[in-house]
Amino acid sequence: MAPRLRSVKGNSSERTLVSAAGPLNPAMAASVRGLSRTFGDRTVLDNLDLDIAPGEFIALIGRSGSGKSTLLRALAGLDREVTGQLSAASPVSVAFQEPRLVPWKKVLANVALGLRVSNPEEAARTALDEVGLTERAGAWPLTLSGGEAQRTSLARALVREPRLLLLDEPFSALDALTRITMHRLVLRLWARHQPAVLLVTHDVDEALALADRVLVLGQGRIEHSSRVTLPRPRVRDHPELVALRLRLLTELGVPARETD
Amino acid sequence: MPDPFDTDLIARDVSVPAAEASPLRTEAAAAPTVMSPARRRRRGYRLISPVVVVGLWQLASSTGILPASKLASPASIAHTAYTLVVHNSPTYGTLQGSLLTSFERWAVGFSIGIIIAVLLAVVTGLSRVGEAAADPILQALRSIPLLGLIPLFIVWFGIGELPKVLFVMLSALFPMYLNTFAGIRGVDSKLGELGHVLGLRRAEMIRHIVLPGALPQALTGLQLSVISSLLALVVGEQINATSGLGFMITQAQQFLDNSVIMVALIVYAILGLLLNGAVRLLERKALAWRRDFGQ
Numbered sequence: 001m002a003p004r005l006r007s008v009k010g011n012s013s014e015r016t017l018v019s020a021a022g023p024l025n026p027a028m029a030a031s032v033r034g035l036s037r038t039f040g041d042r043t044v045l046d047n048l049d050l051d052i053a054p055g056e057f058i059a060l061i062g063r064s065g066s067g068k069s070t071l072l073r074a075l076a077g078l079d080r081e082v083t084g085q086l087s088a089a090s091p092v093s094v095a096f097q098e099p100r101l102v103p104w105k106k107v108l109a110n111v112a113l114g115l116r117v118s119n120p121e122e123a124a125r126t127a128l129d130e131v132g133l134t135e136r137a138g139a140w141p142l143t144l145s146g147g148e149a150q151r152t153s154l155a156r157a158l159v160r161e162p163r164l165l166l167l168d169e170p171f172s173a174l175d176a177l178t179r180i181t182m183h184r185l186v187l188r189l190w191a192r193h194q195p196a197v198l199l200v201t202h203d204v205d206e207a208l209a210l211a212d213r214v215l216v217l218g219q220g221r222i223e224h225s226s227r228v229t230l231p232r233p234r235v236r237d238h239p240e241l242v243a244l245r246l247r248l249l250t251e252l253g254v255p256a257r258e259t260d
Numbered sequence: 261m262p263d264p265f266d267t268d269l270i271a272r273d274v275s276v277p278a279a280e281a282s283p284l285r286t287e288a289a290a291a292p293t294v295m296s297p298a299r300r301r302r303r304g305y306r307l308i309s310p311v312v313v314v315g316l317w318q319l320a321s322s323t324g325i326l327p328a329s330k331l332a333s334p335a336s337i338a339h340t341a342y343t344l345v346v347h348n349s350p351t352y353g354t355l356q357g358s359l360l361t362s363f364e365r366w367a368v369g370f371s372i373g374i375i376i377a378v379l380l381a382v383v384t385g386l387s388r389v390g391e392a393a394a395d396p397i398l399q400a401l402r403s404i405p406l407l408g409l410i411p412l413f414i415v416w417f418g419i420g421e422l423p424k425v426l427f428v429m430l431s432a433l434f435p436m437y438l439n440t441f442a443g444i445r446g447v448d449s450k451l452g453e454l455g456h457v458l459g460l461r462r463a464e465m466i467r468h469i470v471l472p473g474a475l476p477q478a479l480t481g482l483q484l485s486v487i488s489s490l491l492a493l494v495v496g497e498q499i500n501a502t503s504g505l506g507f508m509i510t511q512a513q514q515f516l517d518n519s520v521i522m523v524a525l526i527v528y529a530i531l532g533l534l535l536n537g538a539v540r541l542l543e544r545k546a547l548a549w550r551r552d553f554g555q
Binding site for chain 2: 076077078091092093094096098100102103104105106113114116140141142156160
């Protein structure tokens with residue numbers, strides 16, 4: 001499927017020319033040039049450039065209010081006020097922070113909602129199998145635990161076979177144990193389906209455990225980018241990760257002390 | 261070849277402003293389906309006060325404290341009801357015949373009112389233009405006291421069935437319209453975003469997100485519509501009626517037969533209870549997804 005190319009508010013092509021990152025790259029799972037967004041007089045994204053390679057797992061961290069979710073929403077096509085250029089390889093799927101299950105549809109129907117394949121129900125059932133929720137297919141969303149709801153949301157995102165999967169802090173409301181389980185699940189599903197992933201998180205450890213590349217958003221731009229080459233599953237206190245953690249925390253403006 | 265954002269079907273146009281906490285989160289779950297013995301006993305206790313009142317009433321009537329010319333005794337009301345059912349009296353007709361006539365009036369007016377209300381609410385709820393076009397006039401009409409319209413209705417439509425049915429229709433329309441409209445506008449905008457992300461088309465968005473999301477409040481509207489349309493029926497029927505429960509009441513008034521009036525009122529009350537129960541049953545079925553909340 002052709003990537004979605006979007007140019008917003010006309011004047012963006014000039015910006016593309018002056019951009020250091022070169023022109024928009026439609027071969028990427030996502031490509032962004034000169035993306036800006038202001039809320040009133042507050043500039044949240046300021047001429048931001050970003051490329052996400054096909055199959056790449058990116059974690060985007062930043063202080064709260066730094067525009068992480070704004071960038072994700074722009075990529076999801078949920079923000080019509082952004083200016084600049086943007087392409088995203090469709091289909092794009094999103095898993096939100098709150099699982100956003102439709103409460104009047106049972107789990108299976110939630111996963112199948114809007115699915116355009118010949119047998120949506122069967123596809124949805126397969127997706128539920130993958131996240132280990134086969135036996136909850138007939139349950140009402142309000143009866144699910146937080147982890148089950150988030151797994152349903154993940155199944156609903158993945159059943160669309162996305163080339164770009166956007167995860168907006170989907171694990172932040174889960175307890176620590178459930179979060180670890182979810183991390184493993186996400187890595188397993190990512191390895192199987194190979195979508196490019198943009199994970200927005202405020203958790204440095206989560207970013208280091210999962211991502212190929214960790215980006216720090218600040219001042220409306222990508223201020224810092226670290227590549228993580230360690231094979232997964234990663235051990236939290238691997239020296240390389242420890243060093244990276246210190247680096248990232250410093251970038252975030254919270255220089256870690258020895259004891260952290 | 262960048263194509264503009266506008267070609268995307270953006271769901272948020274279709275739906276809804278930022279919602280306050282949607283009603284589904286604020287209301288407690290409905291009663292559990294299995295009744296505990298304690299509950300059953302409590303339900304038994306609820307019979308005490310009606311039985312005592314009716315008993316005292318009968319006592320007051322039998323001893324002559326309560327003259328039959330003012331208020332008939334429960335026993336004679338029951339007897340009147342029985343007579344009205346088994347005999348077709350030239351003055352009153354039969355009770356079941358009157359009930360059927362009244363129920364038909366109510367059902368026709370109510371159904372038309374509800375259908376119009378839902379259609380209007382969908383139009384005004386889903387489009388700003390529709391709202392701007394239709395809402396002011398609906399708000400203006402709503403503020404007219406319906407009971408005050410009766411003389412005008414007689415002038416316009418005479419004394420046949422039409423003014424009565426219209427009266428019921430109008431009183432069913434407004435509660436349903438206002439609540440369905442508010443329900444549509446109150447649908448969680450986050451679900452609208454979700455629908456957009458999932459690539460729902462406009463019709464799918466309405467069918468899967470907007471209408472079911474508005475249903476809890478629409479059903480509240482339905483309940484209010486039942487109450488106000490029954491009231492309209494009772495009032496509307498007593499004006500120049502030649503059939504129905506209201507006709508029985510006006511006839512009985514002329515013959516100073518208060519037991520017939522009481523029978524008609526009790527039938528109205530039973531009708532109201534049954535219709536309310538029907539709406540509650542519908543609510544329980546349609547909002548099953550909410551019932552399990554928290555269990």
